Amino acid sequence: MSKSNITYSNADYYVPDSSRWPLIASVSIFAMFVGGATLLNGANIGPYVLSAGFILFVYMLFGWFGDVIAESEAGTYNGQVDVSFRMGMAWFIFSEVMFFAAFFGALYYARMYSIPWLGGAGSGGATNEFLWPEFASAWPLFNTPDSYGFTQFKEVIGAWGVPFWNTLILLTSGVTCTWAHWGLKIGSRKHLIAGLSVTVILGIIFVAMQAEEYRHAYHALGLTLNSGIYGATFFLLTGFHGFHVTMGTIMLATILARCIKGHFTHENHFGFEACAWYWHFVDVVWIGLFIFVYWV
Amino acid sequence: MSEVATHHHDDHHGAHATGIMRWLTTTNHKDIGTLYLLFSLVMFFIGGTMAMIIRLELFQPGLQFVDPQFYNSMVTMHALIMIFGAVMPAWTGFANWMIPMMIGAPDMALPRLNNWSFWILPFAFTMLLSTLFMPGGAPAGGWTMYPPLVLQTGDAFPFLIFAVHFMGASSIAGAINVVATVFNMRAPGMTLMKLPLFVWTWIITGFLLIASIPVLAGAVTMLLTDKFFGTAFFSAAGGGDPVMFQHIFWFFGHPEVYILILPAFGIVSAIIPTFARKPLFGYSSMVYATGAIAFLSFIVWAHHMFTVGMPLAGELFFMYTTVLIAVPTGVKVFNWVATMWQSSMTFETPMLFALGFVILFTIGGFSGLMLGVTPVDFQYHDTYFVVAHFHYVLVTGAVFALMAGAYFWMPKWTGHMYNETLAKWHFWLSVISVNVLFFPQHFLGLAGMPRRIPDYAVQFADFNMVSSIGGLGYGISQILFVIIVVKCIRGGEKATDEVWEGAQGLEWTLSSPPPYHSFTEAPDPESITGGHR
Ligand code: HEM
Ligand SMILES: [Cu+2]
Numbered sequence: 001m002s003k004s005n006i007t008y009s010n011a012d013y014y015v016p017d018s019s020r021w022p023l024i025a026s027v028s029i030f031a032m033f034v035g036g037a038t039l040l041n042g043a044n045i046g047p048y049v050l051s052a053g054f055i056l057f058v059y060m061l062f063g064w065f066g067d068v069i070a071e072s073e074a075g076t077y078n079g080q081v082d083v084s085f086r087m088g089m090a091w092f093i094f095s096e097v098m099f100f101a102a103f104f105g106a107l108y109y110a111r112m113y114s115i116p117w118l119g120g121a122g123s124g125g126a127t128n129e130f131l132w133p134e135f136a137s138a139w140p141l142f143n144t145p146d147s148y149g150f151t152q153f154k155e156v157i158g159a160w161g162v163p164f165w166n167t168l169i170l171l172t173s174g175v176t177c178t179w180a181h182w183g184l185k186i187g188s189r190k191h192l193i194a195g196l197s198v199t200v201i202l203g204i205i206f207v208a209m210q211a212e213e214y215r216h217a218y219h220a221l222g223l224t225l226n227s228g229i230y231g232a233t234f235f236l237l238t239g240f241h242g243f244h245v246t247m248g249t250i251m252l253a254t255i256l257a258r259c260i261k262g263h264f265t266h267e268n269h270f271g272f273e274a275c276a277w278y279w280h281f282v283d284v285v286w287i288g289l290f291i292f293v294y295w296v
Numbered sequence: 297m298s299e300v301a302t303h304h305h306d307d308h309h310g311a312h313a314t315g316i317m318r319w320l321t322t323t324n325h326k327d328i329g330t331l332y333l334l335f336s337l338v339m340f341f342i343g344g345t346m347a348m349i350i351r352l353e354l355f356q357p358g359l360q361f362v363d364p365q366f367y368n369s370m371v372t373m374h375a376l377i378m379i380f381g382a383v384m385p386a387w388t389g390f391a392n393w394m395i396p397m398m399i400g401a402p403d404m405a406l407p408r409l410n411n412w413s414f415w416i417l418p419f420a421f422t423m424l425l426s427t428l429f430m431p432g433g434a435p436a437g438g439w440t441m442y443p444p445l446v447l448q449t450g451d452a453f454p455f456l457i458f459a460v461h462f463m464g465a466s467s468i469a470g471a472i473n474v475v476a477t478v479f480n481m482r483a484p485g486m487t488l489m490k491l492p493l494f495v496w497t498w499i500i501t502g503f504l505l506i507a508s509i510p511v512l513a514g515a516v517t518m519l520l521t522d523k524f525f526g527t528a529f530f531s532a533a534g535g536g537d538p539v540m541f542q543h544i545f546w547f548f549g550h551p552e553v554y555i556l557i558l559p560a561f562g563i564v565s566a567i568i569p570t571f572a573r574k575p576l577f578g579y580s581s582m583v584y585a586t587g588a589i590a591f592l593s594f595i596v597w598a599h600h601m602f603t604v605g606m607p608l609a610g611e612l613f614f615m616y617t618t619v620l621i622a623v624p625t626g627v628k629v630f631n632w633v634a635t636m637w638q639s640s641m642t643f644e645t646p647m648l649f650a651l652g653f654v655i656l657f658t659i660g661g662f663s664g665l666m667l668g669v670t671p672v673d674f675q676y677h678d679t680y681f682v683v684a685h686f687h688y689v690l691v692t693g694a695v696f697a698l699m700a701g702a703y704f705w706m707p708k709w710t711g712h713m714y715n716e717t718l719a720k721w722h723f724w725l726s727v728i729s730v731n732v733l734f735f736p737q738h739f740l741g742l743a744g745m746p747r748r749i750p751d752y753a754v755q756f757a758d759f760n761m762v763s764s765i766g767g768l769g770y771g772i773s774q775i776l777f778v779i780i781v782v783k784c785i786r787g788g789e790k791a792t793d794e795v796w797e798g799a800q801g802l803e804w805t806l807s808s809p810p811p812y813h814s815f816t817e818a819p820d821p822e823s824i825t826g827g828h829r
Contacts, residue, residue, distance in 0.1 A: 009818070010815050010816055011402070015407050017313075018313045018323055027419070030423070030462075036458065040524050102544055102547075106518065109543060114537035115535050117537075145533055149534075150534050224526075225525050226527070229534055232536065235527075236517075
C-alpha cells in the first residue's frame with residue numbers, strides 16, 4: 001500500500017467514457033428476479049424468464065470483466081485506480097460479512113433465547129404451559145414444539161466426519177492460494193499455476209463433499225430445510241457458505257485461466273488478489289460455521 | 297428529460313454517448329447525480345400521492361373512499377417508496393454531484409459501478425410498484441414486514457423481497473463508491489479534518505449502509521425461505537420466533553434512520569455558516585458527534601420493540617443507550633445555534649429551510665426522547681405519536697434539508713439563480729402546512745389513536761380533519777418546487793461562480809455550471825482552507 005504515498009495527477013485517473021454493461025446487468029437481474037418471483041408464485045413462464053435473465057447475466061459478466069481486463073492489460077489503470085479497486089473489494093467483502101452476521105445472529109438468538117423460552121425458561125413459563133407443555137428446550141432441536149408441518153430428524157451431521165475433513169481442505173486451500181501468490185510475486189509461473197490449480201481442485205472437492213453431506217442429511221437422516229429451526233439455520237448458513245465457495249472457485253478458475261494466458265505481473269495483479277481475499281473470507285466464515293453450527 | 301438537461305453542458309469534449317444513450321450509459325458523476333435527483337423527485341410524487349390517499353381516507357371517521365386492505369397497502373408502499381425511493385436516492389444524488397467537487401477529484405472512484413447503482417433503481421421500483429396490480433394487492437403488512445402478517449401477502453410477496461434485495465444492492469454499491477472516493481480521491485492538501493461536513497457525514501452514512509443493508513437482505517431472505525421453502529426462522533411452532541425478525545430488522549432499521557438523517561446534518565452544517573457569515577462553531581466536535589451517533593445507532597435497535605416482551609435487562613439497556621443518543625445530537629444543535637449567535641444572518645431560501653430544519657428536527661428529537669423512555673413508550677407505541685415523531689425527523693428533518701441543499705446548490709448545478717420569490721413562497725407554505733399536518737398527530741397519539749388503521753373513533757375526528765387539510769396543503773405546495781426547478785433549469789439570472797457571498801469550499805471555485813469533468817487538474821493546495829473554518 002506504499003503506493004498511496006505517491007501523488008497522482010487527476011488527469012491520469014481513468015474514467016471510462018460510458019459503458020452499457022451496468023444497464024445490461026440491471027436488465028438481466030431484473031429478469032432473474034421477475035422470473036424467480038413468478039416461478040415461486042407458480043406461473044409457467046417463470047423458468048423461461050429466469051433462464052433468459054441468467055444467460056444475459058453471464059454474457060454481461062464476460063463483457064464487463066472483459067472490458068476491465070482489456071483496460072488493465074493495456075496499462076490504462078494507474079496506482080490510484082488500483083487503490084480504488086482494492087477499497088471497493090474490501091468493503092464489498094465487509095458487506096458480505098454482515099450478510100452472514102444476520103444468519104449467525106438468528107442461530108444465536110434461537111439457541112440462547114427462543115428455544116429456552118419456549119421450553120419455559122425466564123419469563124417463558126406461561127408460553128410453555130399453555131402452548132406446548134410437552135416441549136423441552138434442547139439443541140440440536142430434534143423435536144420441534146409442534147411436530148405438525150415439520151420434518152423430524154433422527155441425527156445431525158457430526159463435526160468430526162465430513163465437516164472436519166472439509167475444514168482441513170479449506171485451510172489447506174488457503175495455504176495453496178498463498179503459495180500461488182508467492183509464486184506470482186517472485187515471478188515464477190510454475191509455482192503460480194501449480195498453487196492456483198491445487199486451490200481450485202480443493203475448492204471443487206469441498207463443494208462435492210458438501211453436496212454429498214446434504215444428500216446424506218436429506219435421505220439418511222431426515223434433516224431438511226423443513227426440520228424446524230435447526231434445519232433452517234443449518235441449511236441457510238452452510239448453503240450460503242457453499243454458494244460462496246462455488247463462486248470463489250469459479251473466480252479462482254478464471255484467474256487461473258488468465259495466469260495461463262500470461263496475465264498479471266508481480267506488481268500488477270489486483271484481480272488475483274481480490275479473488276484471494278474473497279477466498280480467505282469464505283475460509284474464515286467456514287471456521288465460524290465449523291465451531292458454531294457443527295461443533296458446540 | 298435528456299433534452300432539458302443537455303442544454304447546460306456546453307462542453308462536449310470526450311467521446312461520451314449522446315441522446316438517451318448518454319443517460320443510460322453515463323459514467324459521469326454529475327450526470328448520475330442528476331439522474332438520482334430526478335428519480336427521487338418522481339418517487340416523492342408517487343409516494344406523496346399515496347400519502348394524499350391516506351389523508352383523504354382519514355379526513356373523517358368511517359370508511360369513505362378505499363377499502364382497508366388497499367389503505368394498508370398505501371401505508372406500506374408510501375413508507376417503502378419514501379425511504380428507499382425518495383430520500384436515500386436523493387442523498388446519493390447529492391453525494392454524486394457534490395463530493396467529487398468538494399474534495400477536488402476528477403470523478404467518483406468507480407464510475408461504472410456508479411452507473412450501475414443508479415440504473416438498478418428504476419428496475420427495482422418497477423418491481424415494487426407493479427405489485428399494486430397483482431392478485432392479492434400490494435404488500436400491506438407495513439414497511440417493517442413483520443411476520444407472520446407479511447407472509448400472508450399474495451403474489452406480491454416475492455416481488456417485495458426481491459425488490460428489497462435489488463435496492464439494497466444499489467445502496468451498498470453507492471456507499472462503497474462514496475467511501476472509496478473520499479478515502480482515495482482527495483486532492484493533495486485536503487486532509488480528513490478539512491473535509492466539508494457533508495463529506496464527513498456521508499462517509500459515516502456509507503459505513504452505516506455497508507454494515508446494515510446486508511442484514512436487511514438476510515432478514516428478508518429468511519422471510520422468503522419461511523414462506524416458500526418450509527424453514528422455521530420466525531415460527532415458534534418450529535422453534536423459531538417472530539420476535540427474532542424484529543430484532544434482525546431493527547438492527548438494520550435504526551441505523552437506517554440515521555442513514556436518512558446524517559447527510560442532512562452535513563448540508564445544514566454547510567448552509568448555516570454561509571448565511572450567518574461565520575465559520576461553523578465546533579467543526580471537530582461535529583465530526584466526533586456524527587461518529588458517536590453512528591456507533592450508538594447499532595446498539596439501540598430494540599427501542600422499537602419495547603412492548604414485545606423483552607427481559608427487563610434488555611428494556612433497561614436499550615432505554616439507556618437510546619437516550620444517550622440525545623447527547624451527540626444535542627452537541628450538533630448547540631453548534632448550529634452557536635454558529636448563528638451574534639452573526640450577521642440573511643434569510644435566503646436555503647437558510648430558511650435550514651432554520652426550519654434546526655427547529656423542527658429538534659421537536660422530532662424531543663418526541664424521540666420521550667419514546668425512548670421504556671415505560672412511556674408502553675403507552676405511545678404504535679400510536680400516532682410515533683407517526684408524528686418520525687415525520688418531524690424525516691419530513692421537517694431530512695426533506696427540509698434536501699430542499700435546503702437543492703436551493704443552495706441549484707445555481708451551481710444549472711448556472712442560473714432560481715426564482716427567490718417563488719422559493720420563499722414554497723418555504724412558507726411548506727413550513728406552515730407541514731406543522732398543521734403533523735403537529736396535531738402528537739395529540740392524537742397521546743389520546744390513544746393507533747397507527748395503520750383506516751378508521752378511528754369519533755373523538756379523534758377534529759384533529760384528523762386539521763391534519764388532512766395540512767396534508768393537502770403540503771402536497772400542493774410541493775408542486776411549486778417542481779415549477780421552480782424547471783424554471784431554473786431553463787433560464788434565469790446568471791449565477792456567479794461563488795453564488796453566495798463568501799461561500800467556502802472547492803465547489804464554489806468551479807464555474808456555474810461546472811465543466812463536465814470536475815477537477816481535471818487538482819486544485820491548488822493553498823486554496824483548500826477547510827470548508828467553513
Ligand atoms: C434523539 C434521537 C431519537 C430518538 C431517541 C428516537 C427514538 C425513537 C423510538 C423510541 C421509536 C420507537 C417508537 C415506537 O414505535 O414505539 C422511534 C421510532 C422511529 N424513529 Fe426515532 N428517534 C430519534 C431520532 C430519529 C431520527 C433522526 C429519525 C430519522 C430521521 C427517526 C426515525 C424514526 C422512525 C422512522 C420511527 C418509526 C419506525 C416505525 O415503527 O415504522 N428517529 N424513534
Ligand atoms: Cu430507532
